[in-house]
Amino acid sequence: MPLDRTDAPLHGLTVLEIGVFMAAPFATMQLADLGARVIKVENPAGPDPTRATGPFVDGHSSPFARLNRNKESVALDLKTGAGREAFLRLVAGADALVENLRPGALRRLGLGPDELRELNPRLVYASASGFGQDGPLAALPGLDIMAQARSGLMSITGSPEGDPAKVGVPICDLVCGLYTALAVTAALRARDRDGHGQEVDVSLLESGVSLAVWEAGKYFATGDVGCPLGSAHQTQAPYQAVRCADGWVTVGAITDKTWQGLCAALDLWHLRDDPRYSDSGARHARREELIGEIEAVTTKRAGADVVAALDAEGVPCAPINDYGQVFTDPHLTERGYFWDAEHPAGPLRQLGSPMRLSGTPVRRDGAGPVLGADTHTVLGEVGYTTAEIDALIGTMSR
Template identity: 60%
Template sequence: MNQITPETASAPAPLTGITVLELGAFMAAPFGAMQLADLGADVIKIEPPVTGEPVRSTGDRIEGHSAAFMMLNRNKRSVAVDLKSEDGKRVLRELIEHADVLIENFRPGALTRLGFGYDEVRRWNPALVYVSGSGWGQDGPLAAKPGLDIMAQARGGLMSVTGTNDGEIVKIGVPVCDLVCGLYIALATMAALKARDVTGEGQFVDTCLYEAGVSLTIWEAARFFTSGEAGTPSGTAHQASAPYQAFRTADGWVTLGAVTPKTWKGACDVFGLERLVDDPRFADAATRYVHREELATIIEDLTRGRTTDDLVDALDDAGVPCAPILRTDQVYREEHLNQRGFFWDAAHPQIGAVRQIGSPMRLSSTPTVRRNAGPVLGADTRDVLAAAGFTTDDIDRMVAEGVVGASTDF
């Protein structure tokens, strides 16, 4: 199928016409709102003047700008507002009255104390979808605690099943609870918008890092609900089938999954282990799992003598799912992703082109949009406030008083 681009699309992006206010910091809310922006929503990021949200000062930089910020906040607009001032609150109220969605990830109760809790804002805009992402949820004994990704991974059991039995405790290499919570934010937002099409009413959505992480423990929960046993670390191996893991090669690593009769036979043929096909210890994926350590030793004794490329080619030819383990610098140069146009350059007014990770959502008629990199702080303050009905004099006064910030005024 020929790749459809925003320029060749037959219809507007799916969420064109939806206005989203994002009061987010770090990852969960910004990542969730980014999905909506990629799908065409007008996402207006509300930030404090002068400093902006914390990711602006975090991580690797390009000409003084955070590279991570410019990815997490692509396709968005920035409005800088001091929400502790009365005029700033008036600005936010005006924006809320005309918005479809509000996404926030402050600690529970923070926006309520500012006068922008759901029970308050629904009186101004009954159709508003109000989405809260927090560490632990809006209620329950943990609700008031601060919660970051590593705490959600820890309390959610993910760190207890990551790594190896004889190794130190490790966390998953990416902030998975933050990111999955962000995906749930986007999914729930679209569900609530669909429900609004029927009822005409908005609703409140409660998402959290903790439950987002626990929701991923499918195999571990199945074991506990069946036998009462806790999950344990298994390195790269699968929780219930074998062989399904990484093996050392002469020059690196290869992963493979030979858990069906066909792929198991294919793997045995590649490794010259035809004798194991009829071995009762390895008769099916379940029995191979019971004897997985013995089997892994047999296989790795053979993979260590061959290069990764040789093994991938041989396993591919035999129809056995496999892949090399790549470093991230190899991933971003990888031929398959680049041929599919996964990475793209977003425009930034001060830097020029800023490289982006693409969206995995490939819609055939209404593709995701590819517009700007994460905006300069306050770049859109004047335009957004003018569209909301504020006069030029009113905006100028608020800029002079530090209530709002516009990029040309910093």
């Protein structure tokens, strides 16, 4: 059944998704959380590959159930005339389409932006891809690691003398999804103003490059190229992980006040007025020497003690948690960040949305749907009879 929360901010909008893996499904998850009705259209013979990604709960993909929450599933083969016709009926009443197939894939099926916006001029047609819908790289397959490599992110990630390393999460996929959701929302707002839909083109590559704020500031000012710094900041210190007796903690004492607080917390009074460390820039210029002075103290103390001492002085700091600690974190738990979504396999714990709206809260409804679970309901709403839907499903199953 359609998931409905009339108090959600995007309630009343219908979004179609033709998404695989990460970028488009993550984008539409944001829109669904905010109240849009998201209808995920999948080929019954070749659905979103994430469905086949473990671990599994009673045969259902655990990652899929979380990445596709608050959505409905319709099974259609768009390569058949009947499936294409059913999809076009859905497009006629939709507000937006979000897809992340290879550029040109939907155009070859006659389902490109020109065709669909001729049918529905108010449609926002959003495409997320590796390298964009045009340009010399457009036709290349673009996974997250390729975008991290081409965008420069991998060139500044990891230890200075270490092997190439990517960001631990698929950051280009995820940021592309966030930009896509933001762009769709903006295009819908523009449509409210002028009555017309438009095309949205977001790429993993450009999403990754957009994050290079400090690196661009350096290069366009001086021509210097960034390099891996481990956990250290590009321009300020101390701002990194420091070693303790039982592990590591992170610290960011880059203002005069927090620098003085660090010196007080760690009994490093001799450093506070040392002219070599007079400001953050000076401290950064002598970062290795400075971190050595700090770790001479912190390596003799437990990480929890270092964090407690820094907290008492108002110095930004944190332990480096693993995800077992994160997913049971008392602060996140008290704020109700984690929640359980209904699913045929039983309640499935979800990561909460970071977006907290006081008057129009985000939705917390169902986990990622079973393939085709809503085909009858959705197609019935656009005029198909039960017999016609059964016949369509039978055609696709052969």
